[in-house]
Amino acid sequence: MVPIPDSVQNLNYRFSNASYEVVFLANELPPLGFKSYYVSRIIESVDDFSKDSNPSVRVQADQPHFGSGWHSEEVTIGNKYLNISFDSNGFLSSIVANGISSRLRQTFVYYEAALGDNKEFSNRSSGAYIFRPNGTEKFVAESVQLRVVKGNLVQEVHQVFNEWISQVVRVYADENHVEFEWLVGDIPIEDGIGKEVVSRFYTAAQSNGVFYTDSNGREMIKRTRNHRDTWDLHLEEPIAGNYYPVTAKIALEDENLRLAVLTDRAQGGSSLEDGALELMVHRRLLHDDAFGVEEALDERAFGRGLVARGKHYVLFGSKKTSNPTLQARERFLQNQVLLPTWIFLSDTSKFKYEDWQKRFTNIYSALSLSLPLNVNLMTFEPWKDNSILVRFEHLLEKGEDQLYSKPVRFNLQDIFRSLSIEEVRETTLAGNQWKEDNKRFKFKPDPAYLQHVTRASLFGKGGPNAAADKGGVPMESNGDAQQQEEEATESLRNVSNEGYEIVLGPMQIRTFVLQLEFRP
Structure with a gap:
């Protein structure tokens, strides 16, 4: 049982009263098949769970331990493969993978949208069909509130950056990647300025202006900042001109380190400085770009601006100590997150576990043998x-x-x-x-x-x-x-x-x- 973040529970349009979610390991799922699990309540109230950060409080082996207050000191979560640390300001600061410690920082930034009269390309407004910031970027927070959840199957850090951006950084047991589940919106526009929000990762990798994006989930394409292979480039839009479509993955590397970020949807991404990657997660704009929509990209739901929620999956580490290689692990993870298993729920309250197990087929595979991993x-x-x-x-x-x-x-x-x-x-x-x-x-x-x-x-x-x-x-x-x-x-x-x-x-x-x- 893991607590649902407060920022999710406080969403205006949320119809569920749940405050916890069940986490369990569904392992050895049969290929091209299914496996059923019987879930039942064994306690009467979630109040039976420990809600005190005092180490002396009893916490059962299968229950997570989480603090009731916000942390202001350094925090570390992880597993046998990796550990990630957060500094006293609440930002992700470093990662230890395969015994090697490296700098890894993540934060949210937004670009202020350009405003123009759309009479010529040099004076376009940022809109539904064009990303055109005015050159101003702003970090959303100088410090971040943290809450920590630690269990046997998953460890989480709940971050709150401001009133409209929060995030859960999650490490599962026996997994060698870090999951970032972000929640952005509704984006404030009271100042009359459109905003385009990105999640940005910083490392110490000397990437020399080179990064890689996928081609529709298949081959990776080499990108070089401020460069085109077939002509001499003069960029008048140094930010937008270095953005590329990211269907599944964006990555950078040097001789020793490699960082890859996998997405759960198509997004725009770039590396605007060496060792850094960014992905755009949400936009809210106030002016039309005159490309045919004839309205601003100001989408609303329930009378307010849209709230976007999604996930990034991060693999980072040394290129020399990984077997399989980081690229191979990225491919395997990409196949899992972009083509996830389907989850179906049904009411079993009329059956005891023994009866349910006897009456139904609970495991099946259409394949006689698993395919090779690749x-x-x-x-x-x-x-x-x-x-x-x-x-x-x-x-x-x-x-x-x-x-x-x-x-x-x-x-x-x-x-x-x-x-x-x-x-x-x-x-x-x-x-x-x-x-x-x-x-x-x-x-x-x-x-x-x-x-x-x-x-x-x-x-x-x-x-x-x-x-x-x-x-x-x-x-x-x-x-x-x-x-x-x-x-x-x-x-x-x-x-x-x-x-x-x-x-x-x-x-x-x-x-x-x-x-x-x-x-x-």
């Missing part, structure tokens, strides 16, 4: 004519981990023993064409365009014929040879006719139709 079953859906469409994805990029970034092989019959598979056929990614029927279109370059390309850079001196005379391969022949090599490699990756084995390379997604034995 493989995800993306799709499993009925198709047509007694068949099933399945998709598998390799979760890691090449080079992210010595073990888990390698190609992985597994057998479909071992995975789906409960299905009588007669045939397996691979399709294109979309599942709308058999793989063997797919012929890639060959593009022929425009000769006029080739005139602008330095011939020497393509063929050397003398042109393509000279390259062929010297034992080289003309451009067209080289393309044919490359295609033959790709087709030969692809044939090796096809499903084995005998063993139904599949090979997935790093970041590869493959789609198959499983034809099942007809059972009238």
Whole structure:
């Protein structure tokens, strides 16, 4: 039993009277299946729990210990993998991971929105379609109120930054990441200024202006502050011009340290100084940006500005002492938080535990064998004519981990023993064409365009014929040879006719139709 933060209980539109939430470990959940738990009350009142910060007060082993007042001294929470500390001002200040202590600070900042007449781009107002701060950023608090909750399964620090921003920093037992559950809103606008709120993390990493954002949850893209790869950049918007979409993860690193922040929704993010990452969590603006909405981004509910609530998941530590690597752990965690298990509730008050256990199936899996850790079953859906469409994805990029970034092989019959598979056929990614029927279109370059390309850079001196005379391969022949090599490699990756084995390379997604034995 863990107390619900006061800031959540005090929300105006909250209809629940609950003041505690139940936390338990649901481990060994079966893949593509379910596991049921029977929860019952064994005490008459939550008053039976200890609510005193005095260490002499009795606290049962399965109950958390939390203080009744706000802390003004340094606080540490953690588990066997990591410990995080908060300074006397209430801010997160450091982390110890794998025995190595590092600086890690987190706070909230807001940008004041630019106000313009929208007649030209240099005078746009920040709005629904444009992020344009006026260059002013403000920290929301100089000190933070803390309340600590410590239990066997989870340890929490409840932070209150001001009247409209609060946060729970959470460390679960046996987990190697830190969870930040933030609550922002409603954003005050009595001063007539729009505000755009970000959560910012500071480290000592020497990132040299480089950070990384995901491409729709898949490959990571290198970003360099105040830089574009294909042209000389002159930024008139130094903040917004360095913001990028973050669908799942943003990260930075140096030779020794790495910080990654995973999101629970798409957000804008950046690294505006070395060693720092930030993500925008909420906005409330007062002027239209003249991009078609014709109204300000001033969303309301229950007569007040919207309240936003979400989570960030932070992994931080040394790059040299981690096995699996931090990148691999990020991928596994990303799969958990972006594709979480579904939770269903039902009333069991009419059944005693013994009766419930006998009458219902409480554990089930459609898979006979778990997939490798770096493989995800993306799709499993009925198709047509007694068949099933399945998709598998390799979760890691090449080079992210010595073990888990390698190609992985597994057998479909071992995975789906409960299905009588007669045939397996691979399709294109979309599942709308058999793989063997797919012929890639060959593009022929425009000769006029080739005139602008330095011939020497393509063929050397003398042109393509000279390259062929010297034992080289003309451009067209080289393309044919490359295609033959790709087709030969692809044939090796096809499903084995005998063993139904599949090979997935790093970041590869493959789609198959499983034809099942007809059972009238």
